Amino acid sequence: MKSVLITGAFGQLGKSCSELLKNNFELILSGLHPSDSGIKLDVIEQKSVKTVLDKKSPDTIVNLAALTDVDQCEVDIENAYRINVDGVKNLCKHFTGHFIQISTDYVFDGKSGPYSENDKTNPISIYGKTKLEAENWLMNNHSKFTILRSNVIYSFSKNTKASFLKWIVESLINKKSINVVDDQWNNPTWTNSLSEIIQLLIENEVYGLFHYADKDILNRFEFSQLIAQVFELDGSLISPISTADLRQKAPRPMKSGLLTEKIESELEIKPKSVETCLKEIRKQLSI
Numbered sequence: 001m002k003s004v005l006i007t008g009a010f011g012q013l014g015k016s017c018s019e020l021l022k023n024n025f026e027l028i029l030s031g032l033h034p035s036d037s038g039i040k041l042d043v044i045e046q047k048s049v050k051t052v053l054d055k056k057s058p059d060t061i062v063n064l065a066a067l068t069d070v071d072q073c074e075v076d077i078e079n080a081y082r083i084n085v086d087g088v089k090n091l092c093k094h095f096t097g098h099f100i101q102i103s104t105d106y107v108f109d110g111k112s113g114p115y116s117e118n119d120k121t122n123p124i125s126i127y128g129k130t131k132l133e134a135e136n137w138l139m140n141n142h143s144k145f146t147i148l149r150s151n152v153i154y155s156f157s158k159n160t161k162a163s164f165l166k167w168i169v170e171s172l173i174n175k176k177s178i179n180v181v182d183d184q185w186n187n188p189t190w191t192n193s194l195s196e197i198i199q200l201l202i203e204n205e206v207y208g209l210f211h212y213a214d215k216d217i218l219n220r221f222e223f224s225q226l227i228a229q230v231f232e233l234d235g236s237l238i239s240p241i242s243t244a245d246l247r248q249k250a251p252r253p254m255k256s257g258l259l260t261e262k263i264e265s266e267l268e269i270k271p272k273s274v275e276t277c278l279k280e281i282r283k284q285l286s287i
């Protein structure tokens with residue numbers, strides 16, 4: 001059985017990925033704030049990285065550790081580069097096996113999405129720049145790399161810090177009026193969908209650069225209305241606003257989204273519709 005080290009294993013994607021992968025691989029779960037089932041591993045601490053890799057010698061690393069707060073990256077630039085770029089270098093310094101890096105549509109400027117793997121990158125935020133720098137470093141320095149770009153990852157996990165889905169559902173259950181932007185376009189991706197892809201990439205040892213996202217390109221307001229519809233909640237509590245009105249620190253790629261033909265043919269899969277994913281989540285939650 002292959003052994004797989006997951007970094008950032010207690011984050012949003014990490015929880016779902018661990019849950020799925022535990023049935024097929026020997027997992028080493030690591031994180032900054034691990035639960036009882038994991039070990040502490042800060043990817044910027046070179047010594048700890050070496051110790052863990054020497055001791056555990058995994059076959060595969062799935063690197064989910066990242067500073068993912070896009071606005072925080074604009075103010076904490078040094079830390080963003082340390083975690084998102086140097087973290088990758090630290091891990092690869094002591095590892096020659098299959099390295100899977102989760103990246104993002106934020107490597108694009110969002111002027112003409114949806115994007116394929118061949119489209120020109122041009123990040124407009126610090127977060128996007130760090131993720132692109134990590135991609136480029138990996139491509140040039142680690143032969144067994146897989147870079148998997150995704151976008152607007154969501155789940156409904158109890159302890160998830162920032163979950164768009166949870167925020168919408170809980171606000172509407174509590175009859176709270178909220179504003180959601182209607183000018184950012186993506187194909188929102190359920191953590192379970194992405195975890196299934198990661199599983200296939202490990203099993204089949206697929207290398208290279210790929211995009212994966214669920215099927216439908218929606219703006220956030222449309223996504224929130226679909227959530228309201230599937231969870232049978234009052235969508236009229238949600239009002240559309242523009243991104244400019246939010247005055248966020250980091251600029252966002254507006255017309256984004258990812259094309260997935262390459263991975264569909266490589267893995268012989270078909271992305272699910274967002275509605276199907278939301279219905280599955282509702283069924284699991286039984287609400």
Ligand SMILES: NC(=O)c1ccc[n+]([C@@H]2O[C@H](COP(=O)([O-])OP(=O)(O)OC[C@H]3O[C@@H](n4cnc5c(N)ncnc54)[C@H](OP(=O)(O)O)[C@@H]3O)[C@@H](O)[C@H]2O)c1
Binds near residue numbers: 068087105
């Ligand atoms: N969320 C999205 O829409 C999206 C889209 C495309 C790509 N991605 C990528 O997908 C991956 C997983 O993201 P996510 O949505 O699951 O975000 P997340 O919930 O923020 O998970 C990231 C994890 O990394 C951990 N971490 C931060 N600094 C670390 C360090 N120095 N050493 C070790 N672990 C560290 C965090 O720990 P603490 O929480 O304890 O600080 C957190 O558990 C990231 O690489 C992200 O860039 C995310």
